[in-house]
Amino acid sequence: MVHTKRDTLREDRETGDRRPTSRWTALLWITCAELLAMSVWFSASAVTGALTRQWHLSGIAVTWLTASVQLGFVAGALISATLGLADRFRPRMLMGWGALGAALTTAALLLFPRGGWGPFALRALTGAFLAVVYPVAVQWVARWFPRQRGLAVGILIGGLTMGSALPHLLAGMPLLQHWQGVLAGSAALAVVSWGMVLWGVPEHPGPFHPPAFRWDRVGAVLRDQPVMWANLGYWGHMWELYAMWTWLPTFLGASWAFRWSGTALIRVTGGVSFAAIGLAGLAGALAGGWAADRWGRTRATIGAMGVSGAMALLIGVTFQHAPWLTILVALMWGFSVIADSAQFSAAVTELAPTALQGSALTLQMAVGFLITIGSIDLVGWLEPRIGWSHVLMVLAVGPAVGIWAMARLRHRPESLQLAHGRR
Template sequence: MSCWFSASAVVPALRVDWGITAGQATLLTVAVQLGFVTGAVTSAALNVSDLFPAHAVVAVSALVASASTAVIALTVDSLAPALLLRFVTGMALAGVYPTGLKLMTSWFDRGRGLALGVLVAALTLGSALPQLVSSFAALPWRGVLVVSALLSLTGAIVAWLLVRPGPLARPAPPLHPRYVLTLFTERGPLLANLGYFGHMWELYAMWTWTPAYLAASLAEDGSVEGSRTVVGLAAFTVIGVAGVVGCLGGGLLGDRLGRARVAGWAMRVSAACCLLAALVFGQSPWLVLPVLLLWGASVIADSGLFSSCVADVADPRYVGTALTTQTAVGFLLTVATINAVPYVVEVAGWPAATALLAIGPVAGAVAMAKLHRLLTEPA
């Protein structure tokens, strides 16, 4: 997953080398999101993750993501080919993340919330790794992308050699493209998906723009220089370290107290953090960083729980299709919020932009409260 934000992490250098604007640089992330959506929709319609060996799908997809990232690092000198390759990267990652979720569900019935929390923690840490790598100021932007490509290649090798479906895996079902529609007509899957969409409204916009928010807030305060190293390490800590803690804590509590209930709690906390981030912008880093750390933990704590909820209420034969559909629509929604943030910042400033993100988790918390009641009603 380190390929996801590999280009986003080196945007300042790319703007200098390629002479692109901030809006054009945003397209480097948007291209990945759109590629992911395209790959996920195609996979869901064809039931790819249910018809082919899941570990092979992950391995081949990770290999393609690695190759497309390496090509940018080694040969690309302008925006247009980079966007195409970032789109390919997104399509490839659509074969990694949802399929990985399906693989994990094949190993766990009890404790599934924590198991998926561990997997989402890996997604979180992988997504944040380019921020850590880019904090080494002596490493050029091409080197950051090469490191990300090598990490993805390592993941492909591990998946191919060591990963296998678990004992709960089911035989490949018949092709059933219309099952995708069922996910939006049955109450259980619909509520789980609505909660996830509220979560995605906030998540990737927060991950994408946290470094820029940090840099702008530090510049506003003036007490600490917002160097590449400082911003990179702080962003990695907020997104990666705090995110891993949130994933594991959310998964553990979800298994004990109810996955839909805990997901709703996490969304309430992350919504509050959106508003707190607006209030503390430009204040002392000792005030800003704790808010961002809490936000980094709560914004992702519910992610594995949504996947687990869908796995619990969907047709067991088509869990892979259900998870892929969920992520496809969710990532399409991220395109809107990732693009909206810089425009809101330009018009109304960072406080308004972070407050805007609270809309998603507030709506999602309502859906998860209804799902919790549905799941706990007597049969």
């Protein structure tokens, strides 16, 4: 079905929008703000080498530089959902002040030049603040886009991807080569995000009523088979995604240490990491949103996970071989690993009854981010034992499970509710 300009004008009238371009303007502002705010997520991970030396970190402690953010995010999301913060406060206030909180807790890391437990607590608080940035942004964009939601959320996820990769680019800049500069730079970007959200994003003309979360409805969600197949697909996707984002830069640095060293190695690995995670990821998120709206959510997610799982199996083969081959596989992996991300939550909103949507989405996200802690830790534990040539292969388990789940969903009659009948 071709989506015409007349359709877009009608949709804007249906949402009370008097200016046909205002929803796209809102999407641009929200995406840019999301991009800048999410730069703090991997800010410490991007300077792992420097922090390891400065803070005398063990291998498991290095892993928890990122895993603590994941844990804080889950806790923050559950607390926010339980207290109904999205009903109590406007999305502008939640997202804006969440971005500022994440900026301040990231900047506070500079107060710990010798490390200790304080930085890990701050990383968890950063994740908790981001729990009212990312989910609120998704709900906000979904409210603006009753149709073309797959593309719109895909654009937003592209911003998240770019933001997550930004610290790797900052680490390669001459003025920010010290770990303090990268952390301060990421915090400054999140402060800019705070200002953009509070004073830049256009006000939505209609009321904002996000789906409510209730603990007593979780059992009903678990018994809803179509929703749980979509959730299982997401959980397989998450097993791979954040572990790939966490460990790819370290893999590249270890792979190319025989060719470059010092500042040159930091710049090369940072630049390639940003290209693979950020630029290729942005392209993948856009392509995935477009493909899902055109050909269906199950087909798009199965295709993306098939490619990303194959790249997880292949990238280890390129270890310490020709850099161009590693770069090619990394770019394909970065493109495909995020291409399906927006489609699982969109599927839940289409499959779950209205009364269950809030609980279903919260369960999906909370379990998904808990799973990322397991895969991040597992790669860190296995790498000294089996080496970089093989360790990232374990991430292919996630896409395999996800493909199976989405194939099962596709063969159910309820899948006709997805993407306006495109399954």
